[in-house]
Amino acid sequence: MTNLPENNKANLQAALLALTLDRSGQVPMHVQLAEALRDLIRRGVAPSGAALPASRALAKDLGISRVTTLGAYDQLVAEGYLDTRQGAGTFVAADLPPMEESRPDPVSATPPIGAQPLVPFHPGLPDTEHFPHAQWAKHLEAVWRRPDPDLLAQPDPLGWPPLRAAIADHLNAWRGLSCSAGQVVITSGSVEAFSLLSRLMDQGDTVLTEAPCYGPMLQAFRGRGLACRSVPVDAQGLQTDALPTAKAVAVTPSRNYPLGMTLPLSRRLALLDWAKAQDALVIEDDYDSEFRFSGPPLPALASLSADRVIYVGSFSKLMMPALRLAYLVVPDRLVAKVTALLQPMGSQASVLPQPALARFMEAGEFATHLRRMRRIYGQRRLALMKALADHLPNHLIPQDVASGMHLICDLGPALAGLRDVDVAAIGQKAGLSLRALSRYPEAPEDLQGVVMGYAAFEEGALVGAVKTLAQALSASEK
Missing domain, CATH: 3.40.640.10 (Type I PLP-dependent aspartate aminotransferase-like (Major domain))
Known part of the structure; x- marks a missing residue:
């Protein structure tokens, strides 16, 4: 293609191969092809000076007759969109007729959904800060080199x-x-x-x-x-x-x-x-x-x-x-x-x-990682339980199950009149993530409590989050 960057050439070729014509429609094929080519020119996909394929080659690519291709080319030459050059081929005209004002496609105001912010007490997530990333990277590199x-x-x-x-x-x-x-x-x-x-x-x-x-x-x-x-x-x-x-x-x-x-x-x-x-x-x-x-x-x-x-x-x-x-x-x-x-x-x-x-x-690095995280998670569990005892002793009563990555807390007497969904909603407004037990699938009607994940959060963050929740619950009681 003359005087065009290679990416423009590739874009035009791809656009031509992607043209679809309705063989069973009422509109003649050469009219459909002329309209499709006219649209490519108006949108700048086929810019001034671009060389179009020979009529025989385009007909073969699209699975149509050469007569159809010639009819479309002749129509666009008559309209001033194309020029023919003896022995050289067919080109998009240098002096195109006035184009319709192009209107860009509307851009959605909705941003793409990315990773959600990690906030206490989101359950089920591991700590990734202590993962041995350097060792893991060495294994990946060694395997795929x-x-x-x-x-x-x-x-x-x-x-x-x-x-x-x-x-x-x-x-x-x-x-x-x-x-x-x-x-x-x-x-x-x-x-x-x-x-x-x-x-x-x-x-x-x-x-x-x-x-x-x-x-x-x-x-x-x-x-x-x-x-x-x-x-x-x-x-x-x-x-x-x-x-x-x-x-x-x-x-x-x-x-x-x-x-x-x-x-x-x-x-x-x-x-x-x-x-x-x-x-x-x-x-x-x-x-x-x-x-x-x-x-x-x-x-x-x-x-x-x-x-x-x-x-x-x-x-x-x-x-x-x-x-x-x-x-x-x-x-x-x-x-x-x-x-x-x-x-x-x-x-x-x-x-x-x-x-x-x-x-x-x-x-043996996987086993070492598990032992390390078991120790860290155990410490975080104890820190969360102590913080609940210090700041919410009559609100959330943790069940003492010495395993896992989250606590189950029963609702204490200070929350009389509230349901677990209410407590979770108060936490959410305070920027925290509590899960109401009653919202889990197949939960019985009388099941009440909240799930508090601790594995992914440092001890200081857990203590601070408990204090935040205590303030939010206290404010809701007024």
């Missing part, structure tokens, strides 16, 4: 094999779960994990959930047409004495979500007996049990039944949400079925971080 040829090939639908092996080793050491790398399936997060599990069942099948439960899991199940039925919990977790008929049950036995209690051994065994009698699956969501502040983490429910329980784990709370990696441990008898479900499309999990995470775990 000279990548293993297998990384550049068609990825295994179940995930990068060395990472699956590292996860199996971690679960054996930390969760008492004896499994092989072949049973581990990498996913892009817990939502994909639950969605994949829902495909192991038929539409209309019943899945039991705790009340309350994890909302994204419930949405994933219902989105696949499963019938979800909630089961009450008490101070010991899921009530297992009269479970109804179902194809599966989803539980959080090590640390109930969101209430925090641990399912005792007697109920775990009763749950497994029910699953065997029903020929049902038990889905164990183990979302943050590594953070237990008194004694080692409890053995996983899956360690009691390798054939009945599907274990779900995630790195979002253990490392960082942006990693977007979770995993399943499935019984041997289901590996082939899960593989068949994933084979056509593959996993949604990015391969990019998987080999680095495998190296991170193999080097």
Whole structure:
């Protein structure tokens, strides 16, 4: 193209190839093409001096006859939009007729949604300041500077094999779960994990959930047409004495979500007996049990039944949400079925971080990070509990569960007449993030309390936030 930058040339070529003509319409094809070319000239996509393709070439690109292209070119030459030069071709005219005033497309006043500000007491988020970013970067650099040829090939639908092996080793050491790398399936997060599990069942099948439960899991199940039925919990977790008929049950036995209690051994065994009698699956969501502040983490429910329980784990709370990696441990008898479900499309999990995470775990740095964060989170939990005792002793009564990343607080006598949604709203107006228990999915009508996350916040920030909340609650009482 003469005297035009290469990007203008590319833009014009792309615009010409993108032209669409209605072959079944009432408007003749040459008229449609002339109008489309006229529009490109008016908008400056085809500027003065731009060379248009030969009529034969454009006809071939658009799948139309050369007669149609010639008719459009002739019309625009007559209107003064195009010039023909003997032996050179057809060009956009140097002296174009007056153009219509161009009006830019209206710009939306709504800015793009970015990361939301992190404010106390947002639950479920890990601290990322103490993450060993330098070590993590070294693993990424080492992997991708000279990548293993297998990384550049068609990825295994179940995930990068060395990472699956590292996860199996971690679960054996930390969760008492004896499994092989072949049973581990990498996913892009817990939502994909639950969605994949829902495909192991038929539409209309019943899945039991705790009340309350994890909302994204419930949405994933219902989105696949499963019938979800909630089961009450008490101070010991899921009530297992009269479970109804179902194809599966989803539980959080090590640390109930969101209430925090641990399912005792007697109920775990009763749950497994029910699953065997029903020929049902038990889905164990183990979302943050590594953070237990008194004694080692409890053995996983899956360690009691390798054939009945599907274990779900995630790195979002253990490392960082942006990693977007979770995993399943499935019984041997289901590996082939899960593989068949994933084979056509593959996993949604990015391969990019998987080999680095495998190296991170193999080097022992993942375990070191967990031990460090368990100590830090334990200190932050104690700081939050002390601040509540000092500044809101009769307002919010924390339940003393020595694990996890958030506190559950009952409403104290000073909040008589208020509901948990009222307390959460007062906190929100003060710039804080409290979650009302009554708003969690499947929560019983009489459940009241607030969820206060502490993991992502320094001790000083937690104390300051409690003081802010105390002032806001005090002002609301006047």
